[in-house]
Amino acid sequence: MAELITYREAVARAIAQEMRRDESVVFLGEDVAAAGGVFKATKGLLEEFGPVRVRDTPISEEAILGAAMGAAMTGIRPIAEIMFSDFLATCWDLVSVEMAKTRYMTGGQTSLPLVIRTANGAGLRFGAQHSQSVENWAMMIPGLKVVAPSNPADLIGLFAASVRDDNPVVFFEQKSLYPVKGEVPDGELVTELGRAAVLRQGSDVTIAALAAMVPRALEAAERLQAERGISAEVIDLRTLIPLDARTVLESVTRTKRFVTVEENPRVLGWGAELVSIVAEEAFWDLDAPVTRVTTPHVPLPSSDALEDEVLPSVARIVETVAKVVG
Amino acid sequence: MATTKAKRATVTSPAIDRETKLALYAQVVRLRRFEERAYRLFLEGLVKGTSHLSLGQEAIAAGFAEAMRTDDYTFCTYRGHAHTLARGTSMEGVMAELLGRANGVCGGKGGSMHLTSVEHYAMGSYAIIGAHLPIAAGAAWSAVLRGTEQATVCFFGDGTTNIGAFHEALNFAAVWKLPVVFVCENNLWMEYTPIDSVTAVPHPAADRAAAYGLERIIVDGNDPDAVHLEALRALERARAGEGPSLIECLTYRHGGHSRADPGDYRPKEQVEEWLARDPMPMYRQRLLDEGVEASVLDDIEAAAMAEVDAATEGARNGPVPAIESAYTDVWADGGWAWRN
Numbered sequence: 001m002a003e004l005i006t007y008r009e010a011v012a013r014a015i016a017q018e019m020r021r022d023e024s025v026v027f028l029g030e031d032v033a034a035a036g037g038v039f040k041a042t043k044g045l046l047e048e049f050g051p052v053r054v055r056d057t058p059i060s061e062e063a064i065l066g067a068a069m070g071a072a073m074t075g076i077r078p079i080a081e082i083m084f085s086d087f088l089a090t091c092w093d094l095v096s097v098e099m100a101k102t103r104y105m106t107g108g109q110t111s112l113p114l115v116i117r118t119a120n121g122a123g124l125r126f127g128a129q130h131s132q133s134v135e136n137w138a139m140m141i142p143g144l145k146v147v148a149p150s151n152p153a154d155l156i157g158l159f160a161a162s163v164r165d166d167n168p169v170v171f172f173e174q175k176s177l178y179p180v181k182g183e184v185p186d187g188e189l190v191t192e193l194g195r196a197a198v199l200r201q202g203s204d205v206t207i208a209a210l211a212a213m214v215p216r217a218l219e220a221a222e223r224l225q226a227e228r229g230i231s232a233e234v235i236d237l238r239t240l241i242p243l244d245a246r247t248v249l250e251s252v253t254r255t256k257r258f259v260t261v262e263e264n265p266r267v268l269g270w271g272a273e274l275v276s277i278v279a280e281e282a283f284w285d286l287d288a289p290v291t292r293v294t295t296p297h298v299p300l301p302s303s304d305a306l307e308d309e310v311l312p313s314v315a316r317i318v319e320t321v322a323k324v325v326g
Numbered sequence: 327m328a329t330t331k332a333k334r335a336t337v338t339s340p341a342i343d344r345e346t347k348l349a350l351y352a353q354v355v356r357l358r359r360f361e362e363r364a365y366r367l368f369l370e371g372l373v374k375g376t377s378h379l380s381l382g383q384e385a386i387a388a389g390f391a392e393a394m395r396t397d398d399y400t401f402c403t404y405r406g407h408a409h410t411l412a413r414g415t416s417m418e419g420v421m422a423e424l425l426g427r428a429n430g431v432c433g434g435k436g437g438s439m440h441l442t443s444v445e446h447y448a449m450g451s452y453a454i455i456g457a458h459l460p461i462a463a464g465a466a467w468s469a470v471l472r473g474t475e476q477a478t479v480c481f482f483g484d485g486t487t488n489i490g491a492f493h494e495a496l497n498f499a500a501v502w503k504l505p506v507v508f509v510c511e512n513n514l515w516m517e518y519t520p521i522d523s524v525t526a527v528p529h530p531a532a533d534r535a536a537a538y539g540l541e542r543i544i545v546d547g548n549d550p551d552a553v554h555l556e557a558l559r560a561l562e563r564a565r566a567g568e569g570p571s572l573i574e575c576l577t578y579r580h581g582g583h584s585r586a587d588p589g590d591y592r593p594k595e596q597v598e599e600w601l602a603r604d605p606m607p608m609y610r611q612r613l614l615d616e617g618v619e620a621s622v623l624d625d626i627e628a629a630a631m632a633e634v635d636a637a638t639e640g641a642r643n644g645p646v647p648a649i650e651s652a653y654t655d656v657w658a659d660g661g662w663a664w665r666n
Contacts, residue, residue, distance in 0.1 A: 026471065052471070062491045063498035066460020070478075071468040073449060073461075074399070093454050093491075098461065106442040106450060107433035108655035142664070143656055166658035194666065243665040277665070 001186045008178035010152035011041035011117075014159035015079060017188060019049050022077060025163060028055045028064060029081025038083055039119060039178055061091035065116065069099055069168075072114040077163060085120040085134045085172060092137070099168040100143030113166045115159070120148070121212055121263055122295075122311055123176025127302035133263040133295070135210070136270050138170040139240045145193060146240040148172040150214035152182040154238055157191025165193065174211040174263075194242030198251065202233035204325050205257040208248055208274060210237050213261040213312060220261075220317035227318075230325050240270050245277050252278055256287035259321050261312050266297040288324045293317055342551055344618070346392060350550040351609055351623065353388035356630040357408040358606050360417060363634050364407065364424055364438075368585050372642070373424045377438035380408035382548075382580035385605040386511055387412040389553025390479055393561055399447050399469075399478040401462040404439035405511075406451030409481055415443035417633055418640035427644030434647040435655070456491030458482070459508065463499040466506035466564075477564040478506040479557075485516035487530040493537075496572065500538040505564035507557070510574045511547060517583045518591055531574035540572050547575030548605040551612075580604070 005013070019025045027045060029037075033056040036043030046054045057064050061082055068080035082088055088095060095116065102110050122131035138146045145167050149155040155173065162169040199214065200221050209217035214236045221232040233251050237244065252258045258278050260271030271292045278290050293312045301307055342350075361379045368377065380387065383405075391412030394400070402409035411420055415431060423430030424438050431443050439453040449465060452458035462480035469476040486492050487510060499506050510531035514521055527533035532542045545556045553575060560571035578600035582589030589597075610623055656662035 024471075058494075058497060058501065060460075060494035060498055062457075063460045063463065063494040066457070066462075066491070066495060067464035067467055067498065070401075070449075070461040070464020070466070071471070072464075073444075074465045074468040074472075076468045076471055078464075093457055094460070097454055098452070098457050102450065103658070104655050105432060105436045105440045106444070107431070107435050108660070109432070109442055109444040110450070111658055113658075142662070241664050245665045 002183045003186065004181050005152050005184050006178065007152050007155055007173070007180050007182065008039060008041045010155040010184065011173065012044055014156040015042065015045055016048060017156065018160055018163040019045070019053060024075065025077045025079065026053045026055070026071070027079045028057050028067065030057055030059055030064070030083050032056060032081050037081070039175060041173070041178060042081070061087050062094055065091045065094035065099070068114045068116070069094060069112060072112045073102070073110045077113045079115045079117060079163065082116055082118040084130050085118040086129050086132050088118065088134060088137065095138070095144070095170065096141045100141045104143060111166050112168045115162045115169045115171050117171040117173060119175040120172035121174040121176060122300050122307060123212060125302055125304050125307055128299040131300040135172050135240055136264050136268060139270055139273070143168070144241060145169040146172070147193060147238070148174065148211040148240065149238060150174070150177070150211050150236050153184045153189065154191060154197070156184060157189040158193065158238060160188070160190040161193050164190070172211065176212050193239045194244055196238055196244035196247040197236045198233065198247065199236050200232065200234040202231040202255065204231045204255055205259060205321055206233045206235060206248065206251040206255045207259050207261060207321065208235045208237055208271070209261040210240070210270065211263065213263050216312065216314050217261045217317060219314045220321065223314065223318050224321055228322055230322060232321060245274070248274060249278065249282050252282045253285045256285055257324050258286070258290045259324055260292045261317055262292060262294040263311065264294060266292070266294040269294050288326065291320060291324050293320050342554060346554070347551070347613060348618070348622065348626065349392050350388050350554060351613060352626045352630065353391060353412055354384045354550060354606050354609060355627055356633055357384040357387060357411060359630045359634045360411060360637070361407060363638055364421070365585065367425065367638070373438070374426055375437050377424060377585045378405040378583065379579070379581055379585065380405055382600065382604065383511055383513060383577045384408055385550040385609070386481070386509065386547045386553055386575045386577060389550045390509065390557045393554055393557035394479060395476070397447055397474070397476050398561070399449050399462070399465045399476060401449050401458045401465070401478065401480040402451050403458065403482055404451055404453040405483065406441050407438070410441040410443060410448045410451060413443065413446040413448040415441070415446045415448055417637035419443070421637040421641035422644040425641045425644065426647070427641060428647040429640065429644040433651055435651065456482070456486050456489035459486070459491055459495035460498065462506050463495050463504050466499065466504035467502060469505060475565050476505070477561045479509060480506060481509045481511060484510060484512040484514070484521040484530045486510070487534060488525060496534070496538045496570070499570040500540060503567065503569035505567070506570045507560040507564060508570060508572045510572070511577055512574050513577050513579045515579070515583070515592065518587070529574055531572055535572045538572070540570065543571065543573045545573060545575050547577030548603050548608065550605065550609050
């Protein structure tokens with residue numbers, strides 16, 4: 001049996017699945033309990049699990065993540081919400097300098113089984129300070145796992161694996177996906193981190209995408225097939241760390257062409273690392289230059305016309321891929 | 327002198343017994359001798375990187391450590407040798423860590439600024455100002471969730487009181503009534519700048535307490551008895567569910583901010599005034615005045631020196647870390663792989 005639920009509903013279901021299973025799992029953040037979250041993604045959790053395990057905090061991102069870290073190193077498995085991923089900048093010390101390094105610099109004495117979940121990305125016309133895609137900030141720091149699901153079933157499965165992981169995980173929910181529905185199987189879902197999903201098989205070009213760019217890449221692939229006879233393989237990376245480079249390399253070896261579709265601004269987006277891996281390890285298999293479709297290197301504008309202009313659109317993906325295939 | 331304003335232990339506090347006083351003295355002496363040796367090993371080129379000594383501030387570490395339950399948590403800063411040792415961490419392990427040896431408490435991967443011994447509930451030395459205050463609040467929250475009645479003590483310097491994380495942590499701990507004791511070691515100098523020249527209030531921690539609904543507490547940080555009694559009170563409040571405390575301990579570092587700093591920007595009179603209040607000879611004299619035999623104190627001093635000598639020997643002879651250990655313990659599985 002399966003059920004059609006939204007990405008938003010998947011969040012509460014994922015948290016509830018893990019809180020029912022393990023009493024040491026707790027959840028804290030701004031407006032997450034009584035209000036059910038600013039995106040209403042955590043509705044019902046306070047009612048089911050009570051005010052000890054589901055707790056509202058002040059607007060104090062360093063306190064939220066510090067509390068999560070201190071609890072994680074002493075036997076609790078916290079889930080901490082940072083309302084918008086842009087706000088990670090206000091507590092980046094905790095994420096990148098404390099959480100990421102503590103196990104290493106204590107010679108393995110400490111363990112940090114915690115998840116930071118955060119609303120990432122554009123599409124809601126929120127402007128430059130509430131729309132960034134910052135998954136590459138986390139990706140470049142050794143010691144952090146980085147997850148970014150594109151659909152409700154993956155959200156639940158990857159979230160469960162993140163909660164059960166003994167490492168700090170930064171879990172990016174793409175906020176424009178919250179109303180999007182997807183099929184979710186009944187029962188407990190757990191999806192291993194570090195395994196990309198090949199969502200569409202193809203023979204002419206490999207497209208790697210993440211989060212909100214996945215449905216766009218899939219739509220572009222359908223149009224490329226229908227309008228231009230180009231067969232595109234679409235890979236949803238799902239996690240950036242660990243990175244499933246093998247699945248990408250295996251695909252590129254067959255299709256001979258590689259395109260990334262990234263929501264982040266151009267410079268040093270996740271695709272830059274992936275392209276460098278492909279260039280180093282699959283160069284002799286390539287028939288065309290590896291190519292990246294990204295948001296240009298500009299802050300995100302608010303106006304819908306302007307935001308639509310800079311985000312990778314289906315049309316831009318189609319044109320770029322068609323050019324690569326030639 | 328600022329200490330004249332220091333709040334002395336209240337008359338209702340229990341008297342400190344002789345055994346505890348001797349333990350306090352033994353801690354002060356061994357921390358002093360350790361820091362002196364660490365400095366010497368730096369001059370010999372054996373301690374690499376940087377280090378921040380607690381010379382002159384030992385009474386705070388001693389006073390709290392002797393008041394804490396074995397399973398109470400300590401969080402401290404990069405000036406953390408004394409706090410880590412005071413919880414019972416192996417002195418050889420700490421010295422070896424300073425020397426970057428495999429028998430260091432962190433296997434040589436932490437160094438002077440990141441001393442940690444989880445088995446002694448010394449949960450880490452944090453080198454970013456303010457970062458560990460919210461983390462300490464988290465450990466305190468965890469103790470509440472687990473119902474263990476463990477308290478958490480978090481040490482930091484006066485400079486920390488001007489960073490955002492201090493205020494976030496204080497408010498958070500107060501509003502959640504967490505069993506955490508925040509201890510400001512006010513040594514009057516931020517790093518190279520007098521703390522009173524960069525802070526809006528005379529007492530950088532205590533004068534902020536009211537903003538978080540906390541009692542204003544100032545204690546003579548060079549007096550092991552005074553610190554110890556205040557620590558007992560705060561830990562009792564924490565365990566009773568009465569929430570956090572913020573304690574400002576007035577003290578002075580005998581040297582510079584870090585080992586490369588001779589500290590010669592400080593007025594000569596101020597240095598002399600505080601050297602005259604050196605906690606070690608002051609406390610020895612108090613114990614003599616109270617009737618403790620000099621031979622008992624001499625034995626404590628000899629034992630401290632022997633412990634430091636043995637630790638130094640063990641550290642000097644410790645093996646260099648295996649090169650492969652640079653690639654361990656990034657992840658919980660022990661490895662460092664980020665891709666397949």
